[in-house]
Amino acid sequence: MKNYFYKDLTEQERSALLKRPAIDFEKTFAIVKPVLSAIRTDGLSAALKYAKELDGFEGDELLVSEEEFLEAEKLLDDKIKQALKAAAANIEKFHSKQFPSGYAVETLEGINCSREFRPIDNVGLYIPGGNAVLPSTMLMLGIPAKIAGCKRVIACSPSKNGKINPPLLYAAKLCGINEFYKIGGSQAVGLMAYGADGIGKVNKIFGPGNQYVTAAKMLLTTEFSGCAIDMPAGPSEVLVIADNNSNPAFIASDLLSQAEHGADSQAVLVCLSEQTANRTFAELEKQLNELPRKEFASKALANSFILIVDSIDSAIDFSNSYAPEHLILHVANPDSYKGKIINAGSVFLGEYSPESVGDYASGTNHSLPTYGFAKTYSGVNVEAFMKSLTFQHLSKEGLKNISETVSILADTEGLTAHKNAVTIRLK
Numbered sequence: 001m002k003n004y005f006y007k008d009l010t011e012q013e014r015s016a017l018l019k020r021p022a023i024d025f026e027k028t029f030a031i032v033k034p035v036l037s038a039i040r041t042d043g044l045s046a047a048l049k050y051a052k053e054l055d056g057f058e059g060d061e062l063l064v065s066e067e068e069f070l071e072a073e074k075l076l077d078d079k080i081k082q083a084l085k086a087a088a089a090n091i092e093k094f095h096s097k098q099f100p101s102g103y104a105v106e107t108l109e110g111i112n113c114s115r116e117f118r119p120i121d122n123v124g125l126y127i128p129g130g131n132a133v134l135p136s137t138m139l140m141l142g143i144p145a146k147i148a149g150c151k152r153v154i155a156c157s158p159s160k161n162g163k164i165n166p167p168l169l170y171a172a173k174l175c176g177i178n179e180f181y182k183i184g185g186s187q188a189v190g191l192m193a194y195g196a197d198g199i200g201k202v203n204k205i206f207g208p209g210n211q212y213v214t215a216a217k218m219l220l221t222t223e224f225s226g227c228a229i230d231m232p233a234g235p236s237e238v239l240v241i242a243d244n245n246s247n248p249a250f251i252a253s254d255l256l257s258q259a260e261h262g263a264d265s266q267a268v269l270v271c272l273s274e275q276t277a278n279r280t281f282a283e284l285e286k287q288l289n290e291l292p293r294k295e296f297a298s299k300a301l302a303n304s305f306i307l308i309v310d311s312i313d314s315a316i317d318f319s320n321s322y323a324p325e326h327l328i329l330h331v332a333n334p335d336s337y338k339g340k341i342i343n344a345g346s347v348f349l350g351e352y353s354p355e356s357v358g359d360y361a362s363g364t365n366h367s368l369p370t371y372g373f374a375k376t377y378s379g380v381n382v383e384a385f386m387k388s389l390t391f392q393h394l395s396k397e398g399l400k401n402i403s404e405t406v407s408i409l410a411d412t413e414g415l416t417a418h419k420n421a422v423t424i425r426l427k
Contacts, residue, residue, distance in 0.1 A: 001269075001284070001301050003277055006309045006318070018322050020234065020371050021264055021303045028215040032186040036194075036216060039187060043196035050187035051158075057182060058162040062191075064180040069173055072166035080167055084135060087361035088174050091143045094363030098382040099147060110398020114391045119149040122200060123385060124192035125177075126207030127157040127168060129184055132261070135171035136360050140367050141206050141380060142175025148385035153177050154202060156192060158184025185209075186216035193220055193227040206230040206380060208367060211264075230380055234371035235264040238355055239324035239344075241315040242271040242280070246330035250351050251276075252283035254328050255304070256297055257356050263299035268322070269306045270315040277306045316340050323374040326355045345374045399425060 004017065038046035044062075051057035073081075104114035125141040128134055138155065145153045155172055157164060159182035172180055181199070183191060189209075195201030205217060205227060217229040238258035242251050255267040271277055284301065291297055309315050312331055319327055323343035331337070334349035341347055345368030346358050359366045369377035378384075394402075403422050410419035 039190035072169035090363040110395040124202035129158040133165040135167040138171035154179040156188035189216035236261040238326040242330040248279040259297040259300035260293040265300040
């Protein structure tokens with residue numbers, strides 16, 4: 001990790017620090033487009049072909065059977081089951097509060113307007129299964145979908161030797177999901193978006209993934225597929241703000257908990273002194289050597305940095321510009337800074353709030369905007385699995401009360417039929 005003193009940087013150098021490690025999406029799009037096109041045209045046969053070529057899938061049946069769900073539960077250690085149940089309970093408790101309520105307003109006498117929410121009928125959940133299998137992501141996506149009341153929820157994840165990881169299947173069962181397909185990558189996105197041979201298409205796709213999954217989701221937003229996505233999600237990231245009394249061992253453990261996700265992850269420390277930076281760097285080297293995923297974490301740290309600033313306010317200003325997926329405040333009285341935090345996916349306050357608790361079991365969602373998209377996107381929530389409808393009901397008196405306004409505006413825009421729709425009713 002490189003050290004930078006913020007006061008010594010030019011504006012151009014400061015802007016450069018806000019950029020994530022580059023992904024060559026043009027190259028990735030060129031790989032993904034033919035996959036999506038083939039599945040849109042040839043359906044299940046194309047999906048199976050790419051599942052075998054790219055996932056190493058074996059067999060001809062992508063759908064997980066009921067017997068496989070039962071076998072997964074039998075194979076699973078009771079401690080893992082209990083941990084997944086405990087995490088699910090906390091996630092459900094937190095997300096249940098997010099269920100949106102509608103409202104009604106009489107905007108003029110005789111004009112009643114209201115807003116109501118409905119679940120999205122069909123949703124698809126993508127669960128990564130590359131260098132790490134994530135049953136926690138299944139809970140983070142499946143539970144809000146269940147609370148929202150989505151009628152059909154399907155899941156996709158790549159298989160290993162024709163099998164889905166047992167904790168992942170058990171987590172799906174906890175979410176009430178029994179339509180689970182053994183397919184990953186852009187081919188899974190295509191299968192969910194277009195449907196194929198008895199597999200109905202979905203209306204919205206949720207879930208993180210590698211650059212091919214992300215590219216496939218992004219391509220869906222450029223075509224009229226009728227399928228939306230949750231957000232464009234890139235590699236995982238964390239930004240830690242630390243004062244001079246922070247525990248360097250705690251800071252290092254937080255940075256590494258993100259770095260071990262993959263070589264393209266980014267971990268950033270913004271602190272108040274070179275001493276804190278050096279002590280943290282020493283802890284990073286010490287803890288890194290003990291990690292089974294040292295290779296991934298080392299490469300991620302090579303793309304990461306430490307920034308030394310002169311105040312916590314300056315650190316928060318930089319963080320708001322960076323817009324991290326995860327923000328951790330290793331500072332005294334962290335609650336006093338909440339109002340200053342504008343752009344972040346999820347925020348962890350104080351030295352006993354490690355990011356990993358949010359990843360697994362505190363209750364908040366870990367499917368979050370990355371790559372600076374926290375400036376415009378929220379993390380996954382119950383309302384993301386719903387849509388709102390507006391209603392208006394006018395009495396004849398209400399139409400009279402608003403008729404002149406509508407008529408003038410229709411004339412202004414040259415839309416005579418719009419005006420007639422009002423005046424014909426009042427003749």
